[in-house]
Amino acid sequence: MNAAVPKPVLDRDVHDRAFLAFASWVFFLGLLFVLRTPPRIYPDTFGYTNMRVWWSMGHGFLGALQQGLANRPIATQLLFWLVPSNKAVQILFFVLSFASWTYFATVARSALVHPGLRFLAGALICVSAVGSWSLAFNNAILPESLAMSVTVVQTASVISHALQPRRTSLLVFMLASLIGAFTTTSLAFLAPAVAPLFAMRRERIRTAVALTLYALALLLASSNLLHHDAPANFDMVVKDNVFGRMAHDRLGRSLLISKGFPAADLDGGCTRSFDYLGPDLEGHLNDAPLYPCRVGSGATRWIQASGSSTYMEWLLRGSGARILQFLRAGLPSLLSSAQDVRTMTGMDSTPLWRVLQQAAPIGDARISALLLLLVLLLRLRAPGTTAHAPGPRIGLLLALLCGAELSNVFIAYWGDTSDILRHCIHPLTALQATLCLACFYRIDAWSRRHNPAHGLRV
Numbered sequence: 083m084n085a086a087v088p089k090p091v092l093d094r095d096v097h098d099r100a101f102l103a104f105a106s107w108v109f110f111l112g113l114l115f116v117l118r119t120p121p122r123i124y125p126d127t128f129g130y131t132n133m134r135v136w137w138s139m140g141h142g143f144l145g146a147l148q149q150g151l152a153n154r155p156i157a158t159q160l161l162f163w164l165v166p167s168n169k170a171v172q173i174l175f176f177v178l179s180f181a182s183w184t185y186f187a188t189v190a191r192s193a194l195v196h197p198g199l200r201f202l203a204g205a206l207i208c209v210s211a212v213g214s215w216s217l218a219f220n221n222a223i224l225p226e227s228l229a230m231s232v233t234v235v236q237t238a239s240v241i242s243h244a245l246q247p248r249r250t251s252l253l254v255f256m257l258a259s260l261i262g263a264f265t266t267t268s269l270a271f272l273a274p275a276v277a278p279l280f281a282m283r284r285e286r287i288r289t290a291v292a293l294t295l296y297a298l299a300l301l302l303a304s305s306n307l308l309h310h311d312a313p314a315n316f317d318m319v320v321k322d323n324v325f326g327r328m329a330h331d332r333l334g335r336s337l338l339i340s341k342g343f344p345a346a347d348l349d350g351g352c353t354r355s356f357d358y359l360g361p362d363l364e365g366h367l368n369d370a371p372l373y374p375c376r377v378g379s380g381a382t383r384w385i386q387a388s389g390s391s392t393y394m395e396w397l398l399r400g401s402g403a404r405i406l407q408f409l410r411a412g413l414p415s416l417l418s419s420a421q422d423v424r425t426m427t428g429m430d431s432t433p434l435w436r437v438l439q440q441a442a443p444i445g446d447a448r449i450s451a452l453l454l455l456l457v458l459l460l461r462l463r464a465p466g467t468t469a470h471a472p473g474p475r476i477g478l479l480l481a482l483l484c485g486a487e488l489s490n491v492f493i494a495y496w497g498d499t500s501d502i503l504r505h506c507i508h509p510l511t512a513l514q515a516t517l518c519l520a521c522f523y524r525i526d527a528w529s530r531r532h533n534p535a536h537g538l539r540v
Contacts, residue, residue: 239254412495
């Protein structure tokens, strides 16, 4: 006579099937939405489709690649070149987004023991593939959707390797870091911050060192391409930060003058303004910084020669003030303005959109604040573990991941064109996902302590 199967095993089997069914429903619902929604083109789109345009003009691959390198990071341009239809790009963005969130959800479920919590955590994270941020940027022919997917995969691969070291998670991290380094400028800084966390297992210290060196090499390569092959785009960012940030700060103004910046251009009325482009992602939230006045040739030459180094010196010399400004104004502003993404795709009048935009906690500033509060109240470190349950090092790993992702938000905020949400959207997404898992991990640890039966794993 066969022995009875323990109840926790049955519960896990039922909840695993329920999660699979739920993930399938999320995929088909999201795909239906994408098929019904036209792709959206923005002014910045043309910078990322430049390689596709030059290819269509008969310049060949090398000629198109050269023109692409002279404009924007190359990974998104290669994607748009390989997939010449904007509708196909939109569908591909959704598929990549769903795959990345499902991967993170699977890893999150592996970090938990309680069957009900495994299902709930997996469902909430998986549904982020059809949350407001994901759908908004999947529909936009811009690099942000790809950047969000890459960041989620990087985060999940680190957690997966800590739970159970496998070569697969290392290869996934390396591939995601390679794509991310050439997708957006700020994303290249995340991999060097996250790679050392592979050393959470002491036997993997050499692996962590090798991955960190690999990530730093990618960072140097991507920064070199941007600075030397796309000087116009690089100078535009420096120009925005000089006039939009340094010129309004006492230390910044004195530093500019001491470094030889023409005072006449600094006080000549060349103030930062915005060109309103309509009630969409690029207009309402991401107004393009323009300068209606003409900057003298001396100021232009100075920005090209000394603008970047002077801006970096300003950030370092006033690092304390910049951190406080980011925490007091920058981060709250980014999270609050993120709420407006819900009304920026032109789909807010449809019932399907209204359902989906409320589905996921990722992308909601109020949920972010609640998650952070719960983590602080519950603490990340587990009070105890049962047999075969994830140890307290996972809690420490999640805390360090949150720190790395928050630092990347800081870099994206200060290192790119100022006050534009979409430049910070990928680390914000990963930060919220990690906080979400941290909350479930702490609740799961409490459950294991009060109900040891939930420590049974198969």
